[in-house]
Amino acid sequence: MTIKAKIRLYVDAPLGQGQSLSLSRDQAHYLTGVMRQKAGAMVALFNGRDGEWQAELVEAGKRKAVLSCVEQSKPQKIPPDLWLYFAPIKKTRTDFIVEKAAELGAARICPVQTDFTNAERIRQDRLQAHAVEAAEQCGETYVPPVEALQKLNAVLGNWPEDRKLLFCDETLVEDATKGLQGEVGEKWAILIGPEGGFSDAEITRLRAMKATRSISLGPRVLRADTAAVAALTLWQNALGDWR
DSSP: OOOOOSOEEEOSSOOOTTOEEEOOHHHHIIIIIISOOOTTOEEEEEOSSSOEEEEEEEEEOSSOEEEEEEEEEEOOOOOOSEEEEEOOOSHHHHHHHHHHHHHTTOSEEEEEEOTTOOOSOOOHHHHHHHHHHHHHHHTOSOOOOBOOOEEHHHHHHTOOTTEEEEEEOTTOOSOTTGGGOOOTTOEEEEEEOOTTOOOHHHHHHHHHOTTEEEEOOOSSOOOHHHHHHHHHHHHHHHHSTTO
16 A cells, blocks of 8 residues: 655646656755655645556656656545635635635635625735635635626626625624525536625625525624635535534
């Protein structure tokens, strides 16, 4: 039995028994220059499709590193069909939301621009990199895609009929779990608002949608990043893969 590696890397390449692959220049530098791994070291690799593989470092250089897959150490695991929609906030707190969404098993991460959203643009590539890093660190085999910033009105106007929408409504004072009735395996999305909350027009529209299930996150007004973690945790515990 091969000793499991402590270093995990996400790669955009096929993985399988005997498969060889070259790391990107940045990953090669990280592995051999920063982590000081030598030829013969074992590294855990995953690509979001083929599970996790233990791979041997067969060529170690600061600009080039080649690995060979030895055996699969984890099967591919796909998270529940849960999407997170959230309004971007300050840079570090937006990074936090993306990281925690990846760790908590969101299948898709979708920034949206609401009436009170302060940010008019995001760095999609940077946020995707945070999702990759979170998956590497938490042992996940799946990396949720981070979508481009969309306007909330456009998202709601094209809402799929088969996906329920968990609307985190801070104006409610009900039991935090009241809106979570459902069956395991259903398609869901969570919507978290900006620091200034949702506008009256957005609240009216959301409450009128057939797909909407409104939920309170308790008696305290939470920061947007805290609300995202709380909502994901509640959903995973009630309807997700924590059951």
